[in-house]
Amino acid sequence: MKVIILGAGQVGWSVAQNLASEANDITVVDNRPEILRDLQDRIDIRTVAGPASHPEVLTRAGAEDADMILAVTNSDETNMIACQVAYTLFHTPIKIARVRAQAY
Structure with missing residues (x-):
């Protein structure tokens, strides 16, 4: 399964660790290149640096043929927008956004 994870926090x-251990094709997107380098040194994954909700960044991450987008950044709004972009522009079949605020 080709999975794009947006956000390289906890x-x-x-x-990423769990899905990579199950032989999935994982790409992690984050706007902190140093975190991505550390993650890539520890796990066999691909990384893309940039804002998670930008279409160009999602294109570089391979969204056009991804099976799933998992948006787990520290911003509810970014997570929701990224999933909407994945749906609208890339027709990604499975989209999951972590949303913490009850107002949404």
């Missing part, structure tokens, strides 16, 4: 890191 949740993204943990999910």
Whole structure:
């Protein structure tokens, strides 16, 4: 399964480790290149640096043929927008956004 994880924080890191151990094709997107380098040194994954909700960044991450987008950045709004972009522009079959605020 080709999975794009948006956000390399605690949740993204943990999910990337688990999914990579199950032989999935994982790409992690984050706007912190140093975190991505560290993650890539520890796990056999691909990384893309940039804002998670930008179409150009999602294109570089391979969204056009991804099976799933998992948006787990520290911003509810970024997570929701990224999933909407994945749906609208790339027709990604499975989109999951972590949303913490009850107002949404």
